[in-house]
């Protein structure tokens with residue numbers, strides 16, 4: 029059964045607070061966009077973490093959030109592009125790449141990643 033919840037989004041960068049009524053069967057990002065808000069996004073498919081937020085209070089469901097590990101979900105992170113409110117909800121935006129670094133940063137600087145294409149290291 030469709031319900032309506034109040035969702036509050038605090039912008040971590042500029043301190044602004046946005047609040048709207050959203051339908052429980054719609055994605056939160058889409059609901060805010062319908063009302064004229066411009067929130068961060070990229071893939072819109074739960075992969076890139078551009079739309080990541082930290083839940084302050086309330087609950088949501090995000091079964092399609094494949095770009096977010098269970099460990100980060102357990103710490104309260106969510107992806108608004110594929111999240112639906114299941115109660116009144118208060119969230120805070122994250123800094124660009126914050127969640128990406130939390131999830132993958134431990135692997136940076138290891139393995140076979142090259143810092144530049146090999147032809148830049150060739151000598152005459």
Ligand code: FES
Nearest residue numbers: 070072075077109
């Ligand atoms: S826009 Fe990419 S995960 Fe939400």
